[in-house]
Amino acid sequence: MKYNRLGNSDLLIAEIGLGGMSLPNDSIDTSERIIRKAFDYGINYFDTADLYGRGANEILFGKVLEGWRDKVILATKVGNQWQDGIEGWTWNPRKSYILQAVEQSLKRLNTDYIDLYQLHGGTLTDNFDEIVETFELLVQHGKIRYYGISSIRPNVFRKYLQQSAIVSNMMQYSILDTRPEEFFGEFVDNEVGVIARGSMAQGLLLDKVSTKNYLDHTVADIQQAKSLVDDVGKKLGVSAQAIVLKYCLDKPAISSVLSGIRTMEQLEQLLQSHTELAGIADERIEGHFSMLPKLQYQEHR
Numbered sequence: 001m002k003y004n005r006l007g008n009s010d011l012l013i014a015e016i017g018l019g020g021m022s023l024p025n026d027s028i029d030t031s032e033r034i035i036r037k038a039f040d041y042g043i044n045y046f047d048t049a050d051l052y053g054r055g056a057n058e059i060l061f062g063k064v065l066e067g068w069r070d071k072v073i074l075a076t077k078v079g080n081q082w083q084d085g086i087e088g089w090t091w092n093p094r095k096s097y098i099l100q101a102v103e104q105s106l107k108r109l110n111t112d113y114i115d116l117y118q119l120h121g122g123t124l125t126d127n128f129d130e131i132v133e134t135f136e137l138l139v140q141h142g143k144i145r146y147y148g149i150s151s152i153r154p155n156v157f158r159k160y161l162q163q164s165a166i167v168s169n170m171m172q173y174s175i176l177d178t179r180p181e182e183f184f185g186e187f188v189d190n191e192v193g194v195i196a197r198g199s200m201a202q203g204l205l206l207d208k209v210s211t212k213n214y215l216d217h218t219v220a221d222i223q224q225a226k227s228l229v230d231d232v233g234k235k236l237g238v239s240a241q242a243i244v245l246k247y248c249l250d251k252p253a254i255s256s257v258l259s260g261i262r263t264m265e266q267l268e269q270l271l272q273s274h275t276e277l278a279g280i281a282d283e284r285i286e287g288h289f290s291m292l293p294k295l296q297y298q299e300h301r
């Protein structure tokens with residue numbers, strides 16, 4: 001496993017991470033086996049959020065990591081306030097809320113510190129200074145080690161990039177979602193790591209059949225992308241998933257590719273695909289996908 005420094009932090013995270021969102025919260029046993037197997041393989045970076053399963057996903061990690069919490073890098077997120085008994089959630093990045101939310105997350109995660117605390121979105125109308133001051137306070141108090149954001153709004157993430165000490169931004173990025181690319185240089189220059197999520201496009205680049213558009217890609221575009229992934233994989237003697245991972249990992253801005261895993265079979269495929277990467281380390285695959293339309297963010301610029 002290759003471990004990358006996340007931005008300018010001291011966090012050395014595995015180049016592939018495990019996203020908790022798809023784990024079966026109701027099956028501790030299956031989830032535990034998935035998390036442990038991922039760790040045994042070398043994955044030390046796990047991502048969750050207070051919102052996933054309305055706290056259930058954090059509780060799951062808290063249970064599974066008991067006794068070996070210090071061996072992993074645990075990331076969670078804040079900003080979406082939900083209340084028991086009330087459907088939906090509201091955006092709340094206020095200091096008073098974050099200070100209470102972090103305590104709740106720490107309790108659910110069964111830990112006294114969070115390695116990476118991420119603002120789960122954000123808008124230009126948020127009180128930027130207050131948010132940054134709150135995260136800094138949490139660092140000073142040892143509740144969190146570092147903070148980052150998860151944003152695909154250029155006018156939001158660029159502000160944090162330029163005016164705060166974030167170490168990371170989580171962004172959807174894949175062969176089908178190249179929108180972040182135009183900003184990769186800025187992330188590298190500012191020593192802020194990009195965490196890529198959605199590299200498989202929820203499976204559309206693998207075996208899931210698309211019946212509707214994905215972003216601005218038509219069903220035909222998606223099919224073409226999938227065929228290209230398969231062809232390149234065959235040519236290089238690796239799986240489609242290895243190609244999907246490599247497309248992301250070849251970008252210097254990307255610190256880790258976070259994959260959502262629901263079943264043990266999916267994890268096994270992910271690990272097998274990662275193993276295959278060693279055999280194609282010297283290949284450059286970007287050019288194989290040049291005929292696909294490159295997308296750009298249209299809003300929040």
Ligand SMILES: NC(=O)c1ccc[n+]([C@@H]2O[C@H](COP(=O)([O-])OP(=O)(O)OC[C@H]3O[C@@H](n4cnc5c(N)ncnc54)[C@H](OP(=O)(O)O)[C@@H]3O)[C@@H](O)[C@H]2O)c1
Nearest residue numbers: 019020021022150197198199200201202203259260262266
């Ligand atoms: N705004 C945010 O901060 C944000 C948003 C989204 C995600 N995330 C994080 O990023 C992680 C990954 O994101 P994601 O789940 O959106 O994207 P993803 O990793 O591209 O997609 C995960 C889904 O892909 C499918 N899959 C996994 N392995 C597969 C395989 N071998 N073959 C076919 N399909 C496979 C599964 O779908 P099925 O369950 O249908 O089988 C799984 O739920 C999440 O777990 C979460 O931690 C953060």
